[in-house]
Amino acid sequence: MDGAEFKVLKNVTSLDDADNLRFDSKAKLAWLGYGDGALGVVDTATAKQIANVKLARHPESFQLEQNGSRIFVNVPDAKQVAVVDREKRAVIATWKLSDLRLERIPRDTNTEERDQPDSMK
Numbered sequence: 247m248d249g250a251e252f253k254v255l256k257n258v259t260s261l262d263d264a265d266n267l268r269f270d271s272k273a274k275l276a277w278l279g280y281g282d283g284a285l286g287v288v289d290t291a292t293a294k295q296i297a298n299v300k301l302a303r304h305p306e307s308f309q310l311e312q313n314g315s316r317i318f319v320n321v322p323d324a325k326q327v328a329v330v331d332r333e334k335r336a337v338i339a340t341w342k343l344s345d346l347r348l349e350r351i352p353r354d355t356n357t358e359e360r361d362q363p364d365s366m367k
């Protein structure tokens with residue numbers, strides 16, 4: 247994408263059902279949630295997929311750690327948050343969730359903003 251003119255310069259077509267994107271400005275990489283359960287890593291200089299991190303199911307949301315190398319990935323159909331190491335490009339932990347189904351992970355985890363099931367509202 248050309249940010250100045252908002253023109254598409256190249257498409258990455260190998261990532262089926264890609265619907266979440268985060269940009270790692272330090273590494274100049276785009277991380278995309280896609281398919282039946284994966285994060286794809288795209289080199290933004292070449293627009294080529296350079297890595298893939300397998301997840302238990304399709305990710306619904308994820309956030310890049312601001313001062314670290316982790317990514318926190320909401321995988322609601324697996325009832326877990328997967329913790330991915332950006333440098334290792336691998337899942338390093340999974341945090342099991344109960345019957346709570348998060349549609350997104352709040353950007354600022356220090357706030358009280360949370361997605362809650364209807365029974366808790």
